[in-house]
Amino acid sequence: MKYWFGTGSNKSVHFEAKTLEHAIKLFKAAELFPEQFVDRKFIEEGDYDNDLSMYVYKLKPGALIFIYDDNSKKVGSVLVDECINVDYRNLLPSIPLLEAPTVKAEESKETLPVIGSEKAVTKIGTKVALREAHNELMRKKADLEQLTNEIKDSLDIIKKELKQKQKVLYILELFMGIHEEIIELKEGTSAPENTPLTLFQQVLYMDEEVGIWNDGEGLDFKSIDKFDEWAVKEHKRFLHQPKSICVFKVRRKSKDYGDPFVNMSFNEENKKTYFLIRNGDQLCRIWSDVTISERLFPTKNEYQALYEEWKDWNSVKEKLQDHHESYLYGLLAIQGIIERTEVLGSELRKHINFMRPDGLPDEWIKLIRDDEPEFWITDGKPAWRDYIKTNRATIGIGTRIILSTEEYPFHLNRNKDSDDWRTSPFRPGYPPSRREVYIVDAVEEGKYHGRLFIIHYLPKNDWQERKRKVCFRLYSDEILNFDKITLEDAEYYESNRLYRKDYISLLPTIHWIKLIRKEEQSLEFEFTKLIAGKLGWDEFGYPEIRRAIDWWKLKNMWKRDLTVDEAKAVRMILKKLSFDELDKR
Secondary structure (H helix, E strand, O other), rough: OOHHHHOOOOOEEEEEEHHHHHHHHHHHOOOOOOOOOHHHEEEEEEEEEOOOOEEEEEOOOOOOEEEOOOOOOOOEEEEEHHHHEEEHHHHHHOEEEEEEOOOOOOOOOOOOOOOOOOOHHHOOOOOHHHHHHHHHHHHHHHHHHHHHHHHHHHHHHHHHHHHHHHHHHHHHHHHHHHEEEEEEOOOOOOOOOOEEEEEEEEEEEEHHHHHHOOOOOOOOHHHHHHHHHHHHHHHHHOOOOEEEEEEEOOOOOOOOOOHHOOOOOOOOHHHEEEEEEEEOOEEEEEOOOOOOEOOOOOOOOOHHHHHEEEEEEEEHHHHHHHHHHHHHHHHHHHHHHHHHHHOOHHHHHOOOOOOOOOOOOOOOOOOOOOOOHOOOOOOOOOOOOHHHHHHOOOOOOOEEEEEOOOOOOOOEEEEEEHHHOOOOOOOOOOOOOOOEEEEOOOEEOOOOOEEEEEEEEEOOOOOOOOOOOOOEEEHHHHHHHHHHOOOHHHHHHHHHHHHHHHHHHHHHHHHHHHHHHHHHHHHHHHHHHHHHHHHHHHHHHHHHHHHHHHHHHHHHOOOOOOOOOOOOOOHHHHHHHHHHHHHHH
């Protein structure tokens, strides 16, 4: 049965016991400060003691603690003084407590624990003595905490000073190039000494620029030599000024090496910062122990935007300082390269000082704000993601499509149970490849999967030769309308560096689009010559024949290429061109 001490008053606690008498004994033994449970009507005054972390009460004579059952019915009471003036020995059973047995060394090498002893209980004595010992300990603890806080405050001051000295040491190491590594990639004639230095704001990524996608992962820190080879050939695409610097990191996204500890170590290497520096025909790559996060120098409105976000100067001051320091370190490393090395010549030392409070001379330093879209000069072409969004909106029954996702897996995580719904009722073995063009045979409004596009194809299995096509369901974000992508579009997005962060999915997709498109164009060129021969036309008639070929491919809801029925294509295209010729007359 449960007995509640103090229910409905100041504080309460319960004990399970067979009798009220036993419950009172348990309460007396367990509660060191029973006055916390006294009924409020017996309290004259009370105050919270911070050192003891509890309220200390002045009680009226004869103060009681009431006892209740589970139904809140009062079943008894006990005097507070009775619960305070307790001799623990009177609460113990009449049997002696266990003493630790004496064990000889040769009998056991282990030391057995002491379960309990009557001597220990005798030392505890009364509850009053224990309360006094407790309070003394709590006050010493409070004194110790105060001393600890004073020491902590002193340590915080020391840590702050040490942090500042470490910053100064780090700045000196950066400027002096203590941890610097210079790799000369290309020799040649340097730019004239009076050539200004151009700094590119945007941080680039080696794996994205090189665009190795065959392994599905891309370049990492172990293959920087591949970046060096590529940079020697292609550096003028992004270092288009004769004396210029841009920042590179190895990867934007982490790479999975199959082990969490290896991932942590190797991806730290993948985040390292490198400077690629051009001086005329000379090119070098420099690693400096500096971290540049988003960009080499701040945007025009960055500090103002940060202040407006926080409004209060005291709140934003530290954040502004962190921002400023993050840019300062990168510029200090460049200042050190200018001062200590011949990489950029000697004349810049007289004119460039990134620490100058009055700014930098425009005739000697050029800042290219290529990480601020408002300064970009665009050609009016949509971004890659906008382009494919518009493209996918045109897909329907009869559309020729190409896959725009990896062959394995096809978003298996969209269905928690399995991927069977894609191919039901048959399992094809190998899914469709993005190296081929397919026709959308039907469209489903999936209950759980969104809009689905159904194709039929002949799977290529290792263990058997398929004779019948099977169906496969695809999401719209896994496919592209092949006939809406020109070869010129594919080449534009392949070479445009603004969209390279999506290179792992973008580049292989464009690779196969280009390959299939070129094969189709080669076939259509031969077909054009065939039609021209039958009509007796020369090459001036080729554009009109190509328009007729497009008409044949796209005029019906079910799109097709020339290989579907070449004989019929010849007849209909010749017929159309003949009618068009008559119309012109």
